[in-house]
Amino acid sequence: MxxxxxxxxxxxxxxxxxxxxxxxxxxxxxxxxxxxxxxxxxxxxxxxxxxxxxxxxxxxxxxxxxxxxxxxxxxxxxLEHPSGAVYEGEFSDNMFHGTGACTFPNAVKYTGNFFENKLEGEGEFVDTQGLEWKGKFHFTAAPGLQLKHRM
Incomplete structure (x- = not known):
């Protein structure tokens, strides 16, 4: 051996x-x-x-x-914040990392991928008007974001 x-x-x-x-x-x-x-x-x-x-x-x-x-x-x-903001999902070393959903008091919601506390990758976003958007997110940018149509 x-x-x-x-x-x-x-x-x-x-x-x-x-x-x-x-x-x-x-x-x-x-x-x-x-x-x-x-x-x-x-x-x-x-x-x-x-x-x-x-x-x-x-x-x-x-x-x-x-x-x-x-x-x-x-x-x-x-993770619940006193403002009413809530994150539910995966964490790694105290950071949002993996798949999760972040909901804010004004009904804005992001569901998708996170990388070290940043929006990163495929996700869906609901804005203050209730419109649903889908696409790739890169921190604060979302090139090619598309509005989801309801028929």
């Missing part, structure tokens, strides 16, 4: 015997007044880290619900 395959087998055996970290249910208030209720794990350095499902609320009314990984919003979640 070659050295690389011996190392690979050793890593595989370690992974098979490694126990998953214990999950804790906590309610925690941060020094700035933020509150977190949900699941966490203790890292190798003995620090509690948000991992799993939980809700984070800020004193000014921002609420994030659902999935956490590595102490960040990761996976599917919902």
């Amino acid at each position: 070659s050295r690389s395959s011996t190392v690979a087998v050793a890593h595989l055996r370690m992974a098979e015997t490694a126990t998953p970290p214990e999950v804790f249910q906590i309610s925690f208030v941060f020094p700035n007044g933020d509150k977190y209720e949900g699941e966490c794990i203790r890292t190798a350095s003995r620090v509690l880290e948000r991992n799993g499902v939980g809700t984070h609320k800020t004193p000014n009314g921002i609420i994030y619900k659902e999935n956490w990984m590595n102490d960040k919003m990761n996976g599917i979640g919902r």
